[in-house]
Every structure is written in structure tokens, then in C-alpha cells.
Amino acid sequence: xxxxxxxxxxxxxxxxxxxxxxxxxxxxxxxxxxxxxxxxxxxxxxxxxxxxxxxxxxxxxxxxxxxxxxxxxxxxxxxxxxxxxxxxxxxxxxxxxxxxxxxxxxxxxxxxxxxxxxxxxxxxxxxxxxxxxxxxxxxxxxxxxxxxxxxxxxxxxxxxxxxxxxxxxxxxxxxxxxxxxxxxxxxxxxxxxxxxxxxxxxxxxxxxxxxxxxxxxxxxxxxxxxxxxxxxxxxxxxxxxxxxxxxxxxxxxxxxxxxxxxxxxxxxxxxxxxxxxxxxxxxxxxxxxxxxxxxxxxxxxxxxxxxxxxxxxxxxxxxxxxxxxxxxxxxxxxxxxxxxxxxxxxxxxxxxxxxxxxxxxxxxxxxxxxxxxxxxxxxxxxxxxxxxxxxxxxxxxxxxxxxxxxxxxxxxxxxxxxxxxxxxxxxxxxxxxxxxxxxxxxxxxxxxxxxxxxxxxxxxxxxxxxxxxxxxxxxxxxxxxxxxxxxxxxxxxxxxxxxxxxxxxxxxxxxxxxxxxxxxxxxxxxxxxxxxxxxxxxxxxxxxxxxxxxxxxxxxxxxxxxxxxxxxxxxxxxxxxxxxxxxxxxxxxxxxxxxxxxxxxxxxxxxxxxxxxxxxxxxxxxxxxxxxxxxxxxxxxxxxxxxxxxxxxxxxxxxxxxxxxxxxxxx
Amino acid sequence: xxxxxxxxxxxxxxxxxxxxxxxxxxxxxxxxxxxxxxxxxxxxxxxxxxxxxxxxxxxxxxxxxxxxxxxxxxxxxxxxxxxxxxxxxxxxxxxxxxxxxxxxxxxxxxxxxxxxxxxxxxxxxxxxxxxxxxxxxxxxxxxxxxxxxxxxxxxxxxxxxxxxxxxxxxxxxxxxxxxxxxxxxxxxxxxxxxxxxxxxxxxx
Numbered sequence: 001x002x003x004x005x006x007x008x009x010x011x012x013x014x015x016x017x018x019x020x021x022x023x024x025x026x027x028x029x030x031x032x033x034x035x036x037x038x039x040x041x042x043x044x045x046x047x048x049x050x051x052x053x054x055x056x057x058x059x060x061x062x063x064x065x066x067x068x069x070x071x072x073x074x075x076x077x078x079x080x081x082x083x084x085x086x087x088x089x090x091x092x093x094x095x096x097x098x099x100x101x102x103x104x105x106x107x108x109x110x111x112x113x114x115x116x117x118x119x120x121x122x123x124x125x126x127x128x129x130x131x132x133x134x135x136x137x138x139x140x141x142x143x144x145x146x147x148x149x150x151x152x153x154x155x156x157x158x159x160x161x162x163x164x165x166x167x168x169x170x171x172x173x174x175x176x177x178x179x180x181x182x183x184x185x186x187x188x189x190x191x192x193x194x195x196x197x198x199x200x201x202x203x204x205x206x207x208x209x210x211x212x213x214x215x216x217x218x219x220x221x222x223x224x225x226x227x228x229x230x231x232x233x234x235x236x237x238x239x240x241x242x243x244x245x246x247x248x249x250x251x252x253x254x255x256x257x258x259x260x261x262x263x264x265x266x267x268x269x270x271x272x273x274x275x276x277x278x279x280x281x282x283x284x285x286x287x288x289x290x291x292x293x294x295x296x297x298x299x300x301x302x303x304x305x306x307x308x309x310x311x312x313x314x315x316x317x318x319x320x321x322x323x324x325x326x327x328x329x330x331x332x333x334x335x336x337x338x339x340x341x342x343x344x345x346x347x348x349x350x351x352x353x354x355x356x357x358x359x360x361x362x363x364x365x366x367x368x369x370x371x372x373x374x375x376x377x378x379x380x381x382x383x384x385x386x387x388x389x390x391x392x393x394x395x396x397x398x399x400x401x402x403x404x405x406x407x408x409x410x411x412x413x414x415x416x417x418x419x420x421x422x423x424x425x426x427x428x429x430x431x432x433x434x435x436x437x438x439x440x441x442x443x444x445x446x447x448x449x450x451x452x453x454x455x456x457x458x459x460x461x462x463x464x465x466x467x468x469x470x471x472x473x474x475x476x477x478x479x480x481x482x483x484x485x486x487x488x489x490x491x492x493x494x495x496x497x498x499x500x501x502x503x504x505x506x507x508x509x510x511x512x513x514x515x516x517x518x519x520x521x522x523x524x525x526x527x528x529x530x531x532x533x534x535x536x537x538x539x540x541x542x543x544x545x546x547x548x549x550x551x552x553x554x555x556x557x558x559x560x561x562x563x564x565x566x567x568x569x570x571x572x573x574x575x576x577x578x579x580x581x582x583x584x585x586x587x588x589x590x591x592x593x594x595x596x597x598x599x600x601x602x603x604x605x606x607x608x609x610x611x612x613x614x615x616x617x618x619x620x621x622x623x624x625x626x627x628x629x630x631x632x633x634x635x636x637x638x639x640x641x642x643x644x645x646x647x648x649x650x651x652x653x654x655x656x657x658x659x660x661x662x663x664x665x666x667x
Numbered sequence: 668x669x670x671x672x673x674x675x676x677x678x679x680x681x682x683x684x685x686x687x688x689x690x691x692x693x694x695x696x697x698x699x700x701x702x703x704x705x706x707x708x709x710x711x712x713x714x715x716x717x718x719x720x721x722x723x724x725x726x727x728x729x730x731x732x733x734x735x736x737x738x739x740x741x742x743x744x745x746x747x748x749x750x751x752x753x754x755x756x757x758x759x760x761x762x763x764x765x766x767x768x769x770x771x772x773x774x775x776x777x778x779x780x781x782x783x784x785x786x787x788x789x790x791x792x793x794x795x796x797x798x799x800x801x802x803x804x805x806x807x808x809x810x811x812x813x814x815x816x817x818x819x820x821x822x823x824x825x826x827x828x829x830x831x832x833x834x835x836x837x838x839x840x841x842x843x844x845x846x847x848x849x850x851x852x853x854x855x856x857x858x859x860x861x862x863x864x865x866x867x868x869x870x871x
Contacts, residue, residue: 139823146826229695237692241857274697497689539691550689590697 037198038462040469042187042427043419048180050420052373056438075158085144088161089137096140099157109136121441123244124302124380186426193473199465204573212597212608213267219543220557222591224259226542228278232285239497239550243294246495250291254321255554257282261328262561265570269579270605271598274590276333283325289348292318302381309354310346311364317379320391323365326358327398334580362399365392374421374435375413384435386422390455394571397459411459427470444490446475446506453513458571468517476522483529496549504534504545505552511559518564541612578602583664587621593656604665615657623648635662728785729802733809735778741817742771753837754828767827800859807852815845
């Protein structure tokens with residue numbers, strides 16, 4: 001899939017060149033102050049692992065080596081059949097059963113150890129793998145002790161098991177070298193293909209583009225609104241499978257708020273009302289103990305400490321994502337309620353009270369990031385995901401921006417760590433690394449790389465651009481029958497409901513990444529491929545994809561409202577002053593009034609409304625008008641209104657039968 | 668990463684609900700202008716009401732009680748199986764059996780007493796789970812774990828008994844009792860969680 005096959009490779013930008021590839025100039029309606037070009041290039045690596053990772057791995061292998069040394073000693077000394085079996089069991093899981101001649105028990109030991117590793121990854125019980133390994137060794141010692149002269153052990157195992165261990169180690173090291181060499185070759189080849197690519201990094205726009213939502217956009221948005229406008233203690237429509245991993249309800253809350261926030265930023269920045277209420281509900285539902293109680297168990301079996309506080313340690317999969325929710329809400333709605341001490345308090349009975357606010361949460365996350373040699377910290381105990389830590393970083397960025405702080409040191413640290421310890425030589429991402437032990441494990445590549453792009457863009461746009469364009473080169477074929485020909489089995493999972501077989505979730509994340517990068521050509525192509533397979537279901541004016549999880553549907557709604565650099569603009573930069581001072585639509589009936597567009601220039605307010613439940617005569621509430629000032633309402637039979645002494649007014653008897661444009665301007 | 672795929676598939680089989688089963692959220696309504704929805708977090712002096720409403724009885728006493736009962740059930744089962752000749756004693760003397768029985772009895776009694784103390788919190792309420800089903804699920808899970816551990820300790824650590832020669836299936840069946848109890852309890856618990864999540868109280 002060489003980039004030369006794609007229309008945008010024309011090094012002299014053509015009229016249809018995607019905006020992100022144009023070397024200069026602003027798009028219509030998107031006046032940006034300045035743009036700069038950056039090279040898209042995979043950094044060359046001379047070693048497979050970065051220095052922090054190497055240090056962790058060395059420590060791990062020293063510890064395992066001590067166990068091997070003990071096992072070898074017991075094997076050599078041959079003090080008794082039990083001791084020898086135990087020693088061989090320390091060399092390899094199930095090694096003791098080779099000695100006792102029990103192949104079934106050997107296989108079960110290997111399976112149990114493997115399962116223990118998987119459970120360790122999934123839920124973090126740190127003692128489970130050593131218990132499985134040592135437990136199997138202990139069992140083999142017991143079994144060996146029961147052998148009699150008439151049922152001897154297999155003495156040759158004392159050589160065979162150590163030889164197998166040596167072979168495994170040699171094979172592992174060789175495979176690692178080969179894979180690293182191949183990855184470097186792929187990286188160099190990739191750099192040749194992208195050598196002419198120049199990604200555009202732009203400053204924030206003076207006036208962020210605001211476009212009107214169409215009927216389908218509003219139908220998708222209503223899914224998020226109906227979920228979040230329920231009473232705080234009602235959860236109908238949310239998915240409750242488990243609270244430990246990706247299907248957890250916290251992610252549904254996170255992405256519901258992100259979707260609402262993105263729709264507000266790109267379509268209705270001058271509307272709060274029920275849109276703000278839904279975001280608040282999503283934030284405050286996180287305080288329900290059912291959402292966060294899982295952490296006490298993970299902290300216990302993963303960190304061996306009893307501390308139910310869900311934010312105090314690790315668990316960036318709650319604190320980081322949630323921090324972004326809070327920061328976005330405050331920024332977009334000009335509402336600093338969550339800065340008040342204790343405004344975000346986790347309660348579970350009178351003895352469990354964990355008060356937080358946006359400031360203390362951000363400081364905690366900043367501390368976690370800066371105290372980690374990876375400048376990232378774990379989700380499940382021990383397990384670091386750069387994707388999840390990016391939310392912690394974005395929380396700090398949001399708080400710093402809103403409070404006059406500075407996150408540049410953390411951004412630099414994260415960026416350095418990412419390139420050093422979480423990138424491979426071929427430009428692919430290490431999605432999961434064990435922060436204690438150093439080793440990484442495979443993950444769904446398309447999902448894990450595409451999800452990173454929009455969330456890295458706020459703080460590290462060059463990195464996001466590089467990830468996107470190299471991933472695009474590797475994974476997309478816009479001219480072929482299959483736009484994602486390299487999609488793998490691990491990507492055919494909907495992590496929101498653990499359903500295997502469909503790649504709708506993966507395609508959704510690619511669309512989101514492409515939209516954020518301004519690569520509408522790729523976004524549209526992947527969206528078409530998604531629509532060719534997915535079925536849309538509708539009810540009461542709400543649309544969603546059938547068979548796609550709640551999480552997936554909300555992520556798709558987020559993608560729907562995303563435009564080029566929207567996430568970056570929304571998180572990293574202040575809104576135009578006019579958006580924070582100008583008139584606002586503060587109240588409207590839902591679903592009677594669907595707000596397709598709401599924008600202010602600081603003096604006037606422009607609205608586009610659609611009926612959501614048939615024609616209606618309704619009332620609109622405005623705020624942030626100039627107190628006592630008169631305004632003219634165009635579009636609802638020309639009217640004159642006067643703001644009260646708090647700058648508020650209600651516009652009654654607005655007939656909304658179809659699309660309605662309203663302008664409220666000073667008289 | 669085949670093991671990850673296998674685990675996720677297992678988790679999916681045990682816990683998954685079909686996406687179509689997750690209903691659409693109920694159509695929300697927000698009246699014009701100043702009307703607002705229900706409970707909010709009070710960000711001022713008073714604690715949030717929803718925190719108090721959601722105060723539930725802790726689950727760990729139920730798990731512990733289940734474990735204690737599981738140990739007792741296990742001891743009884745082993746006694747019956749021994750009497751039927753399904754298992755044969757491998758202990759060297761009756762004193763070993765006495766010590767083993769005493770140890771299990773002490774463990775079970777301690778578990779019951781600690782569980783009783785844990786369930787005595789007068790401020791806790793059970794408001795979101797059917798109590799009987801919740802108890803049953805916890806007992807199954809606790810009992811299943813206890814059965815599994817007790818069997819491993821009994822047979823493989825202390826070598827108290829073994830299955831009659833030639834009976835190759837009895838061992839796996841015996842050991843799997845605990846596993847299936849945990850699975851059954853987990854499925855029941857998951858069903859309770861789903862029902863409580865979708866239950867809607869009458870509007871006030």
C-alpha cells in the first residue's frame with residue numbers, strides 16, 4: 001500500500017489534497033494563525049528496549065534466575081525425589097512432573113501457569129503466576145514422594161528439563177533478535193515510503209469552525225443524551241458485564257461525556273441546558289460505588305494493600321479518563337463547580353469517604369506521572385497502557401490551562417518515554433507493558449494505535465501525526481476492496497461487550513483517529529466500510545449500531561462530531577473569549593428542541609433548532625445577555641426582548657415545526 | 668496472543684450479553700427552560716444524597732460464610748465417599764484424621780464467626796439486590812473456592828486420601844465440584860447485577 005498510490009502524495013498539493021497535507025493556507029471557515037510542517041518519520045532504534053524497560057527486565061530475570069539457581073542446585077544435589085522434583089519444577093512450570101512421569105499433570109501445570117499469566121494481565125493478581133509456578137513444583141514434590149521402588153521416577157529428567165530450559169532461553173533470545181532486525185527493516189522501508197510526507201501542525205484557530213448538525217447527527221447524539229439524562233441512580237441502557245476491564249460501565253460514562261462535549265465544541269458551543277446536564281450526570285454517576293468498588297479488590301490482589309480509594313494509586317483507567325471528563329465539562333460550560341473542595345467525593349458508607357475535586361485530582365495524576373520512570377502509571381496493578389496514561393496527561397493539561405499552570409514538563413517526559421520504551425523499530429506501538437517486570441504483551445494493533453492518535457494530539461501533535469500517517473501506510477488501502485486489509489484477529493473484538501467476530505469497534509476507532517487528523521478521505525472510506533457491514537437500529541428518534549456495544553456506539557458518536565484537531569483544540573487551547581462571554585442558550589426542552597447549531601460572536605447568538613418529538617410550541621431560556629439590554633429575535637416573528645438584571649430572558653411561544661434558524665442580536 | 672483471545676472468549680461466554688439485549692435507554696425528557704431532572708450531587712456543605720442511598724451491605728461476610736459452609740460440606744462429602752469406598756484413606760493413623768477434622772472445624776467456625784461480625788453493621792442496607800439470590804450467589808462462590816482449596820490441601824499436600832484404584836474419572840469430577848459452584852455463583856451474581864441495573868423505581 002505505497003503512499004504513492006494515494007492522491008494526496010502529490011508533493012505539490014493539489015486542490016483536492018486533504019487539508020492536513022497542505023503545506024500552508026487555511027481552510028475556509030477555519031482561519032488558523034500559523035501552520036508548520038513536520039516530518040513523519042519512525043525513529044531508528046539500536047536496541048529493542050529502552051533503558052527503563054531494560055532495567056526492569058534485568059531485575060525480573062535476576063529474580064527468576066535466583067529461582068532457577070535454586071532449582072538447579074536441588075536438581076544437582078538430588079537430596080531426595082521430592083526435593084529433585086521441586087527443583088525441576090522451579091526450572092520450568094510442570095518440570096517436576098516430567099521427573100515423576102505424569103504428562104497430564106505436566107500439561108495441566110503449564111496450562112495453569114499460562115492461565116495465571118492471562119489472569120494477571122486481565123485483573124492484576126500479582127501473586128497468582130508465582131503461586132501457580134511454585135504450587136505446581138510443590139505438588140510435583142508431593143507426587144514424587146509417593147513414588148516407590150516399584151514405581152520409579154524418570155532420572156533422565158534431571159538433564160532433560162534443564163536442557164529444555166536452556167533451549168527455551170536460547171530460542172527466545174534468538175527470536176527477539178530476529179524480530180528486532182525485521183522490525184528495523186520494516187521501519188526503514190516505512191521511512192522511505194513516507195519520506196515525502198509533511199504533516200501539518202497548526203496553531204489554534206482564532207474562530208474554531210462550528211458546523212450544523214444534520215438529522216442523523218442529532219439522532220446519534222440523542223443516544224448519548226438519553227443515557228445521561230436519566231436520573232443519577234438509574235442505569236437503563238448501560239451495559240453491566242464486569243467492572244474490571246473494558247466493558248466496565250465507567251468507560252461508557254467517559255465516552256458519553258466525550259461525545260456530548262465534542263458535539264458541544266464543534267456544533268453548539270453556545271448551548272448548555274440539557275447538554276450540560278447530561279455531561280454533569282455522566283461525571284457524577286462515576287461516584288456510584290458500583291462503578292468504582294472493583295478497585296479495592298484489584299488493589300488488594302495486585303498491590304497487596306487494602307486501600308479502596310479509587311484514585312490514590314494506579315487505576316488511571318478511572319482517574320485519568322474521569323479527569324478529562326471533568327476538565328472538558330468545566331472548559332466548555334464555563335462552570336467551575338468541580339473546583340470546590342470535596343465536590344467530587346466517593347462515598348461507600350460512613351467509613352469510606354474519599355473527597356476529591358478537579359484540582360486535587362489533577363495534582364494526584366501529575367504526581368503519579370512525574371514519579372514514574374515511564375512518566376506513565378498503571379491501569380491494573382503493574383500494567384501500563386500509554387493510551388490510558390494519555391488521559392492522565394490530558395487531565396493535567398486541562399487543569400493547567402484553566403488555572404494558569406504548566407504541563408510542559410510532563411508532556412516532554414511522556415513524549416520521551418513513549419519513543420524510548422513504547423515504540424518498536426517498525427513504528428508500531430507497545431500498547432501494554434508491565435511496569436514492574438518490564439515485559440510487554442501483544443494487543444489488538446489497529447485498535448490500540450488508532451485510539452492513541454486523538455488523545456496524543458492535544459499535547460504531542462507531532463507524535464500523533466507520525467502515528468497516524470505510519471499506521472495509515474501500514475494498515476489502510478483506500479483503493480482496494482478492503483480498506484483495512486491488515487486487520488487482525490485481535491482487532492475483531494468489541495471490547496465494550498467482549499463480542500468476537502466483528503471489527504466494527506476497530507473501524508470506529510480508525511474513523512475517530514482519521515477525523516482528528518483531518519484525513520477525511522480515510523475517515524469516509526472506513527466509515528463506508530463500516531456502514532456496509534453494520535446495521536443501524538432506531539427507536540423514538542434515536543439511532544445506534546446494532547450489535548455494537550454501548551461503549552462502541554458512544555465512541556462512534558464522538559467520531560461523528562470530531563473534525564480536524566478538534567480534540568487538540570478542545571483540550572489544549574482556550575476557547576475564543578467571545579464563547580465565554582457572549583449570549584448562550586441555557587435552557588430548552590428535550591427532546592422537543594434539538595439544537596443543531598448554537599454559536600456566538602460575543603454579542604449575538606445564532607441558533608438552528610429542530611423538533612425532536614414533532615411540532616411544538618416551546619420556550620427557550622437565554623443567559624449571559626447584557627443586563628437590561630434589548631435584543632431583537634429574528635426567525636420567530638421578529639420580537640424584541642429585554643434581558644433581566646442577571647442577563648437572562650425567556651423567549652416564550654417559539655413555534656418549532658421544522659428546521660428553524662434564530663438570531664438574537666442586540667437591538 | 669492466543670491465551671488473551673482464549674481468556675476474552677471465555678469471559679465473553681461467561682459474562683457476555685448480546686448487544687441487542689442492552690435496551691435503548693428510556694427516552695429522556697427535560698421540560699422547557701428551568702425544569703431540571705432528579706438527584707444531583709450537592710456540591711456545598713451537605714454530602715451527596717446518592718452516596719447515602721447507595722450504601723449497601725458488604726459482600727465479604729457472605730463469601731466467608733460460603734467458604735465456611737463449603738468446608739463443612741466438603742468434610743461431610745469426604746466422609747460419605749469414604750464410607751462408600753469411593754475414596755481410600757492414605758493416612759498413617761486415625762490421629763491424622765482427627766487433627767485434620769479439627770483443623771477444618773476450627774477454620775469453618777472462625778469463618779462463621781468473622782462473617783457474623785461483618786454482617787452486623789446496622790447502617791448497611793440491601794437496597795439494590797434481591798437478598799436471597801445475592802446470598803445464594805455469594806455462598807456458591809465462597810463454597811466453591813473453599814471446596815477446591817480443601818481438596819487440594821487434603822489430597823495433594825497432606826495426602827490424606829486417594830481415589831480407589833482404577834477409577835480415573837472420580838478425581839476430576841471431585842475436584843471440579845468447586846469450580847462449577849464458582850461458575851454457577853458468578854452467573855447468578857451477574858444476573859442479579861443486570862436485573863438491579865435495569866430496575867426502575869416508580870417516579871415520585
